[in-house]
Structures are given as structure tokens and as C-alpha cells.
Amino acid sequence: MRKPDPNMAKDRVNNSNNKMKLRKGLWSPEEDEKLIKYMLTNGQGCWSDIAKNAGLQRCGKSCRLRWINYLRPDLKRGAFSPQEEDLIIHFHSILGNRWSQIAARLPGRTDNEIKNLWNSTLKKRLKNNASTTSSPNKNDSSDPRDVAGGGIFPLHEQYSVTFCMDSISSSSKISMPPPMVTNNQFDPFPLLNINNRYDLTCAPGLLDVPTCLTQGGMGEASFYGDYGVLEPGKLGFECDFSLPPLESRSIEDNNAAAAINNSIDHRKRNSHHNNTCFNNTDHQSIKVGDMFGLENHHWGGENLKMGEWDLEGLMDNISSFPNFLDFQVE
């Protein structure tokens, strides 16, 4: 991060609050340290109380944001790896601008970070790719469906999606009819209506996954398998949907103190672009297990919240399935 400018922060004090002058703008290292220490000793609570009790002239909302987006010890920081970028593109094609849900599947990354990356880099890259792969009727939109049709995924042209049937290689293809047009909008995934209330967590398996994720570097375990969509040997709507794991936000207590102390030390060391203070530049070392919390923890008993797949909700809508899905097991 850039070096905070105390003068600017001072200038931006919110004078509209008569009770207490609340600071706005960039956080100073001292403020960071206060918040970190308070969080370390007291844990998370009511954010407005935290702001007060920690001696910060910040609103609770600002403290929460600072903690979540920057100070949390489990943040990875640093540049996104190509694999992470592919994941973001992939998830965005499914989830749209649901940054928090995308972030929940990228451990150590925040929704804000992902959103910034998307808006500043990935969207443009996809647009360029789309333009070079001839997609004449696409507009400039962040609509995930545009991305899907922009040449990254084959869905736009083929309307076929891949169901992974086991953890290694076999797959079944589902042929889909031309897109349903609802409300004058292109909708290649009528079932996966992004506006419905169903989380699309399981949907990655419905789509082709970026090739880099299925090739070397991501480990032996199948990407599909890790994400889990359909249990092997099962096809149809009575099969079990297994969920891609959501990142556990909990921090192991034993690690938290060390991580926080490290973060403080690093922040002090890095006065320039202290984004790197948590940096893990060894992008190639990222493993699927690490990325999805498969190793050691967090798979089975995950408390599914935001990203929970609402199977019942899906089933409520499922009556329309046979009309436009034609299963073709290859």
C-alpha cells in the first residue's frame, strides 16, 4: 500500500459529526497497530465499540473494512497468481459480481481485492480476448454471461457444459438448447439464473474450467474433483451435490498472534507499497488444497452460509429442467 499521508488524512476529518471528529482517509501505521492489538487481545465484537475502545477516531464501519481488507492476519496479499486469476474469471463467469462469494473461495483474498483486480485488469483482458476471438455482438459489460461468451469459455458457441463424473478425467456432456431470452437479456444458463436466490456454488462443474487448472501445477487431484459437483457414477437430480469448500475465515488461535506480529513487523519494514507486507510471491507454490482449505481442515463440517447451495430451492425450480436439458453421456 502507499504510504499514508497524515496531512491528507487530517484534512479529511469528518467535521459533520458533532460528537466526535472521525478520521477518514488512509490509515496511519499507528491506527493500524491500535486496531490490530485491540483485535488480538479482545477479538471481534461490535465494530462501533471496537472503534471506541481501541482509541480510534474512526467509525466502526471503517474499522471493520480496514480489518477485513488489510489487517487480517490470514490475508495473503501480494500479486495474484495466474491460477488465482483464472479462478476469479471462472467464478465470475458463474457468480457475477458477487465478490464476497468469489473471495470466499480464494483463501487469503478479499472481495475488495478481487473486485479491484477485476475492474482494473481482468475485465480489460477479457475484453481484449473477446475482441480478438471475434465476438461481434458483445457489448462492454461485466455481465458474467458476456464473459462466458467472450471466448474464454466455449459455452457461447456450443452451449455444452461439462459435468465431471469422477476425479480424474471422465466427463459427461450436456447439450443445451440455444439461450433462452428473458426480458430481452441473453441468458445462456436459464437454470443458473444469476438473479435467483440460489447460490451457484456447485456450478463450476457445470462449466468448463480454465485449462491451466486441469493441467500441471495444480496437483494430481482433479480440479473438478476438488470442487466437487457430482458424485462419481451419479447423474441426475437425485445425485449428491458436493460443495466447493468455502474458505474458513476462522483463524487458528495459535497462529493468529504470530501472524499478526509478523504483519506488524512487515508493515514497519515496508514503507513503500506495503501491499507486499504479507506478500507471498511464490505463486507457483499454490496448491489446490491450500487454495480451498482442503488440507488439514474445513472440508466436512464447514458451516455453509453465503455460499450455501440451496438444493431445495433448486428443486423448486427444477420442473423446467427436462424442457431444455438433453443429457448426452459421452
Added chain:
DNA sequence: AAATAGGACAACCGCTTTGGA
């Protein structure tokens, strides 16, 4: 060397959702 444009990213704003009284 100075000016400028564009990129990157932290932080804010406003709306929605959630939970408790």
C-alpha cells in the same frame, strides 16, 4: 526534467440484509 495518462488499490458511500428488542 517536467507533464501527463493510465493503472492499481485503499477507502468511502449508500443500499440491502440480518438480528435483536
Added chain:
DNA sequence: TTCCAAAGCGGTTGTCCTATT
């Protein structure tokens, strides 16, 4: 059931850095 405060979320803005002219 309603109201209200807190939390969550996504869009947007503002600032700094870097590359280019």
C-alpha cells in the same frame, strides 16, 4: 409485526505510483 442498529455488500471515488511523451 415493526423498528432500529449493526453488519455485509457492491459500486464508486480519490490518491499515489509508474510509464510514457
